[in-house]
Amino acid sequence: MRAEHDWTTTPLTAELLRGALDLERTEHGVLPHRLPARARAQHTDGQLAMAEAQPSGVRLVFRTEATAVELDTLPTKRVHTGAPPRPDGVYDLLVDGRLAGRARVAGGNTLVVDMATGATEVRPGPVGTARFTGLPDGAKDVEIWLPHNETTELVALRTNAPVEPAPDRGRRVWLHHGSSVSQGSNAATPTTTWPALASAGGGVELVNLGFGGGALLDPFTARAMRDTPADLISVKIGINLVNLDLMRLRAFTPAVHGFLDTIREGHPTAPLLVVSPILCPIHEDTPGPGAFDLDSLGAGELRFRATGDPAERAAGKLTLTVVREELARVVEQRAADDPNLHHLDGRALYGEADFAELPLPDRLHPDAATHRLIGEHFAALAFGDGGPFAA
Missing domain, CATH: 2.60.120.260 (Galactose-binding domain-like)
Structure with missing residues (x-):
């Protein structure tokens, strides 16, 4: 001893x-x-x-x-x-x-x-x-x-x-980029964020580039992903672009293409999974910007609200519904020349039935139990049999 x-x-x-x-x-x-x-x-x-x-x-x-x-x-x-x-x-x-x-x-x-x-x-x-x-x-x-x-x-x-x-165990490296949900907002511990749970389920080494408020299709993030060694790559796009009201549909589509183009410069054949947003009712059909709910703050609670006008979708403002439809279209278009490019609708990770059982406590971020649910769903859909990251 x-x-x-x-x-x-x-x-x-x-x-x-x-x-x-x-x-x-x-x-x-x-x-x-x-x-x-x-x-x-x-x-x-x-x-x-x-x-x-x-x-x-x-x-x-x-x-x-x-x-x-x-x-x-x-x-x-x-x-x-x-x-x-x-x-x-x-x-x-x-x-x-x-x-x-x-x-x-x-x-x-x-x-x-x-x-x-x-x-x-x-x-x-x-x-x-x-x-x-x-x-x-x-x-x-x-x-x-x-x-x-x-x-x-x-x-x-x-x-x-x-x-x-520690010696190299030869496990595949999974490089993931996303928003605060991917960073682990409201998860209880660092090994129980949904990407950490999914990486454990998939038996891979995680590099998590989930940034709270920072999944904005920034070119420097794409270049960082391009230059980082990885066997499997995923990008979860949408919620921050909507709740920051950062761009319109005209800018969004080429920005997605450019982000994926940059990643492919360094990883031309790695499985690349594009994940759209999980369900978030306040922004499904209402654009941003998002804001703190001051009435809730006055009651000692932290909650968010959407402040945009749904009618502005006609002028190109983004909502989660718009983002999901466009991401699916972009991936389908590119997949004709890129067979290792895949799409996952985020509502398969957390959708209407999940929201009914486990609502978002602050209307924007999942809690600890929901992180576990999302991690389990991602592990099954991405790393499981037939998934884009299957061994």
Whole structure:
């Protein structure tokens, strides 16, 4: 039996990280990013900057005989004035693929967001520690999944036995891009976001480029996907374009083509799955922009509403219904020359019957139970027999 506190400190390097596209050196340690530096330099969107630095799907992976692990981090936690408090981010530890512990980190910085004005303030705080003890004896693969919704600077990794990078198990890499639903908004833990659950069901390595508010057909995101090694690729398009009222149908169609063209430059034959939005009643036939429901905020609840006029669809404004129809048409057109391009209607992941049983609590994002449902549906439809990602 190893002594619990006979610590070895291991440098935090890219060799120990999976799911990140870049690693930034900071004052305290290293900060994983899900977009490369070149992409980060090509936008000024504070929401996207925050989302891509929140390490959804990013995990430390190593092989060790340690029975105790400590990870020092400096998280940045969000507080929205007038909204219910958000729970601290969760760190999931897996041993040989099975959940063996969960932890939270106290302290850290606080990002205060004024819901009325959009103004933000960062209040500095101390480094904290995620502790895991009582791990099984013997050599094992350990994964520490970082919080999917909390910016996390990695400061120090300590174990009571030496650490080395885990060997490559030869699993296929699944590269996915989507919105806050794909990032894991309202999921309970980092291994229970729907992409994490689907990747476990499909036996693949996940690279999750789900960005809250940031699935906007940005060319720099397409180039990041083009340049990222992957065996399987999916893009989930639509909800952010509608709820930000970002473009009209005239711009949407060529933007989709351009996004797919760029991905195909780096992955000409990989299975590529285009997924339309899940059901979201407030935006099915009502354009954006979306907005906070101030009446709900006054009652201490966070909910969203659509503020557009359904009549404006005639002028090219996007709704989820319009987006689904156009995505299906674009994929059908392109598939004649691209047999590895596939389409999935998002309502097969979460549709009318699912909404009746598990409504969206804030009218926009799924809860923990719905993430599990979507993950199960995606695993069956994409990775199952006959699916585009079947082994």
